[in-house]
Amino acid sequence: MTVTIDPPATRLGRLRWGLTDTLVLAGRGYSRLRAQPAEIVAVLVFPVIMTVLFGYVFGSAITLPGGGDYRNYLMPGIFMQVMAMGAVSSATAVAEDMARGVIDRLRTQPIARGAVLAGRGLADLSRALLSLAMMALTGLVVAGWRPHGNPFRVLAGFALLALFGFAMMWVGTYLGLFARSGAQADGLTFSWVLPMTFLANAFVPLEGLPGWLRAVADWNPMSAVVSAARELFGNPGSAAASWPLRHPVTAAVCWSVLIIAVFAPLAVRRYRTATTR
Amino acid sequence: MIQAEGLRKRYGPAEALRGVDLDVPQGSVCGLLGPNGAGKTTLVRILTTLLRPDGGSARVAGCDVVRDADRLRYRIGLAGQHAALDELLTGRGNLELFGRLHHLPRRTARSRAGELLERFGLTEAADRPAGTYSGGMRRRLDLAASLVVAPPVLFLDEPTTGLDPRSRLTLWDLLRELAAEGTTLLLTTQYLDEADRLADRVAVLDAGRVVASGSPAALKARVGGDRLYVAFREAADLARGAEVVRDALPSRGTGPGAGPGAGSGVGSGAGFGKGPTGLAGDATGIEIDRDERRLAVPVPDGAASLVRVASALNAAGVAVEDLGLRRPTLDEVFLRLTGADAA
Numbered sequence: 001m002t003v004t005i006d007p008p009a010t011r012l013g014r015l016r017w018g019l020t021d022t023l024v025l026a027g028r029g030y031s032r033l034r035a036q037p038a039e040i041v042a043v044l045v046f047p048v049i050m051t052v053l054f055g056y057v058f059g060s061a062i063t064l065p066g067g068g069d070y071r072n073y074l075m076p077g078i079f080m081q082v083m084a085m086g087a088v089s090s091a092t093a094v095a096e097d098m099a100r101g102v103i104d105r106l107r108t109q110p111i112a113r114g115a116v117l118a119g120r121g122l123a124d125l126s127r128a129l130l131s132l133a134m135m136a137l138t139g140l141v142v143a144g145w146r147p148h149g150n151p152f153r154v155l156a157g158f159a160l161l162a163l164f165g166f167a168m169m170w171v172g173t174y175l176g177l178f179a180r181s182g183a184q185a186d187g188l189t190f191s192w193v194l195p196m197t198f199l200a201n202a203f204v205p206l207e208g209l210p211g212w213l214r215a216v217a218d219w220n221p222m223s224a225v226v227s228a229a230r231e232l233f234g235n236p237g238s239a240a241a242s243w244p245l246r247h248p249v250t251a252a253v254c255w256s257v258l259i260i261a262v263f264a265p266l267a268v269r270r271y272r273t274a275t276t277r
Numbered sequence: 278m279i280q281a282e283g284l285r286k287r288y289g290p291a292e293a294l295r296g297v298d299l300d301v302p303q304g305s306v307c308g309l310l311g312p313n314g315a316g317k318t319t320l321v322r323i324l325t326t327l328l329r330p331d332g333g334s335a336r337v338a339g340c341d342v343v344r345d346a347d348r349l350r351y352r353i354g355l356a357g358q359h360a361a362l363d364e365l366l367t368g369r370g371n372l373e374l375f376g377r378l379h380h381l382p383r384r385t386a387r388s389r390a391g392e393l394l395e396r397f398g399l400t401e402a403a404d405r406p407a408g409t410y411s412g413g414m415r416r417r418l419d420l421a422a423s424l425v426v427a428p429p430v431l432f433l434d435e436p437t438t439g440l441d442p443r444s445r446l447t448l449w450d451l452l453r454e455l456a457a458e459g460t461t462l463l464l465t466t467q468y469l470d471e472a473d474r475l476a477d478r479v480a481v482l483d484a485g486r487v488v489a490s491g492s493p494a495a496l497k498a499r500v501g502g503d504r505l506y507v508a509f510r511e512a513a514d515l516a517r518g519a520e521v522v523r524d525a526l527p528s529r530g531t532g533p534g535a536g537p538g539a540g541s542g543v544g545s546g547a548g549f550g551k552g553p554t555g556l557a558g559d560a561t562g563i564e565i566d567r568d569e570r571r572l573a574v575p576v577p578d579g580a581a582s583l584v585r586v587a588s589a590l591n592a593a594g595v596a597v598e599d600l601g602l603r604r605p606t607l608d609e610v611f612l613r614l615t616g617a618d619a620a
Contacts, residue, residue: 017380020377020380021378024374024377024378025378028363028366028374031365031366031370032363032365032366035365035366035406036365099359100359100360100361100362100364101357101358101359101360101361102361102362102363104327104355104357104361105355105357105361105375105422105423106378107326107327108325108326108327108350108353108354108355109350109375109378109379110347110350110351110378110379110380111350111378
């Protein structure tokens, strides 16, 4: 009845175990998704509603200063917004695990450091990709979104959005580890992520903003991500004044990598010392 | 199997542990008792690698809890105060998850999950989400999850808090079985009967220090021997009854120190804990509770005294409503050691 296990002696063995742990925990994410019909609605239906709503409501009133179709302008913005909001669901999920003592239990098990968070990240990322695919489909079929340019650039656009989503997930995870409940984590992230997505060029061109607000929006990483996606999808953009918006792809990649480089280690460190209580 | 020396931990200005020593031999059950905030959970967290101590050292299953933390995690199981389960996964799914995280091959993890479900009486509910389980089922599943690889040392932080009596009994049986199989158990509890029934040794923790340790019997002996209780049918008989009892018992120089103090009967139902009203002691150590028409007296030789007092009261024709011997409970030990009866 006793099953004895010894940790692998080699570095390679440990790495392999770390990967297995990550995959097993990512699998937990998928199983959770399957067990929660409401969550599937959130992942699949919400993005569709957003696409249609914003496309037709804002689209009916906004004309782009530089010309071009608003809905083509809008789609990269909504993609970015859904990626950014991934921070909220990551924060909530990790805070709920904390409050329930699941994190405590996982931390007393011989699991590779970081595997719990990386597994969670992988599951969250695949969720985000699912949402992205759903939105792209809606955009193409319903809202008349048309990416131009070669398919590799379009794929690169989606990859960039996913990278940004991954980065935001680490921000959410880090903040979620400070919360005492899922609801608190939601408040801790939603309250600034959502406004930030509007303080960017996602929905409206920045030309009309007052100077100081424009400076914030110009340097908002989310603006860079949206501009980069527009460029890669061949969708209309707006006149760029700041450096990040004149070099959006470089800026978006740099921002995302920077966010990961800061928040992933912070989250792992916090995870190792945080305990339920 | 578990050795701690001078463990210290502080949270800001508050000292949670102020030098805790503990020694739990292999295969034994150690009950960690203490009021809320005594440091029980902090101690368990340090021993299970969740917290680093600020001072002192501890070894569990031969591994230092700080330096060998990675190796130690292969040798311990923890069932915390919360049932640490994924509520959305099924009972089986939870156990398979933890098996996989212990690097069991998929098939082994599956068969191990099946075994544990069977043993913990959860086979029927195995494929329902854990969120739909009752409190008792959750605790059993939680315990099963901590046993996936049958660790040699198992930590249980208040394992039966919030359970109904039947679920508690079921869990106790399971824990006793584990101990019989050689698992070393350390359990924290606020329920003294739990420690009394399960633990070979009890350590009483108060304000971050171990204030007493030993077998439950040895701890009870510290509070004093048996006490004899007599309840009279008529309040008027109380004084005469006390005289009869005093005469029936061999005289000895008992002072107030021989028996537990006035507030000692907490939780036992036979309590004399009514405060000073109507209570009086005398040189033989007889305490009288006029409201309840009862008296209590410490007796050196339990059963023999009982027989003597019973026949003396009978001979004197005093109508007795209730008569009995009571051993001190762990509650009394606890209250006395932790100073909670000072109030």
